[in-house]
Amino acid sequence: MKLLTAPTEDFIKLETTELAADASAGSNVTLTLQNNDGMANNTFIVVGREGSEKAEICKINQAVTPGQNVRVATLLFNHKAGEPITVYRFDQRKFYGSITVDGSYTELTSDGSPKTIGVDDPMGTQLEYTGSTYLFFKATYYNSVTAEETNISDAVAVEGDETKRYCTIYGIRKMAGFTNNPFISDGRVEDKRAQAENEINSAIYARYTLPLAEVPPLLTYVAECLAAGYLHYEEYGQEGDAVKKLGEARGILKSIRDGSQRLIGSDDTELAVVQSAAKLSGVPNGSEEGTGSNERRFSMDQKF
Numbered sequence: 001m002k003l004l005t006a007p008t009e010d011f012i013k014l015e016t017t018e019l020a021a022d023a024s025a026g027s028n029v030t031l032t033l034q035n036n037d038g039m040a041n042n043t044f045i046v047v048g049r050e051g052s053e054k055a056e057i058c059k060i061n062q063a064v065t066p067g068q069n070v071r072v073a074t075l076l077f078n079h080k081a082g083e084p085i086t087v088y089r090f091d092q093r094k095f096y097g098s099i100t101v102d103g104s105y106t107e108l109t110s111d112g113s114p115k116t117i118g119v120d121d122p123m124g125t126q127l128e129y130t131g132s133t134y135l136f137f138k139a140t141y142y143n144s145v146t147a148e149e150t151n152i153s154d155a156v157a158v159e160g161d162e163t164k165r166y167c168t169i170y171g172i173r174k175m176a177g178f179t180n181n182p183f184i185s186d187g188r189v190e191d192k193r194a195q196a197e198n199e200i201n202s203a204i205y206a207r208y209t210l211p212l213a214e215v216p217p218l219l220t221y222v223a224e225c226l227a228a229g230y231l232h233y234e235e236y237g238q239e240g241d242a243v244k245k246l247g248e249a250r251g252i253l254k255s256i257r258d259g260s261q262r263l264i265g266s267d268d269t270e271l272a273v274v275q276s277a278a279k280l281s282g283v284p285n286g287s288e289e290g291t292g293s294n295e296r297r298f299s300m301d302q303k304f
Helices: 171-176 186-204 217-239 241-257
Strands: 002-006 012-016 026-032 043-046 056-059 069-075 085-086 092-098 126-129 135-140
Touching: 002 092, 043 217, 056 069, 085 135, 092 126, 135 217, 171 186, 186 217, 186 241, 217 241
Parallel strands: none
Antiparallel strands: 002 126, 012 085, 026 069, 043 056, 043 085, 092 135
């Protein structure tokens, strides 16, 4: 199984406003908003703060008269006045798979595509791919009313298994304090995640067999610190927390590289190490007794 995650990008979000009055869950619910600019029958709005547990995507199911009111088909949760409202161009994500990165992509309908956009998940929309045929994946946006879909050729191809990444996009945003910053795109955060993973791999490759069989929580923390540090340095220079976060992460990596700190898996044993990093089981060129021409000789500065 591969867990595919498609972050929600800002370009699908249109007008924003707020609830002007409390709203109760139910069918054919009329919402009173600060304004209903940009809304029309059969368009979609997100009620609640995106990424929060009770955020939900709703379809407007009645003609809209300019003013404050809109009616939605279904409201699953109660919402309070002041909660944000965001108009979305699309309500679903379609997931596709291919054997090669530049090959023909097939929709993963048997695995549940299309999926309703996960507005209640800060990581985005997720789909579990249970097959083994495809190695590369893409995700498009889809409007279930108009059948409008973004161009699959514009979607970025990824290997897609989020379980093999060292941390999540949301984890980096949280570490950096950018969870609600619309000016830091997920694409930019992904670039920093890839950079962090590369730095980690280059630091530990001499000791641990790559790719790692699993990602220990310690490496997740290191990756979040590194990526957040990169972002802070670009945004604030020396004024942010970049030096602190990068220094802490690189200190941990140094301890791992030197062997004073180990990467421990879920079974409480050390992850597989490369042959040269294993402990010596004997003395080079030395007999058991260590006498004569095979006498054991060491100095304090030698490393094995």
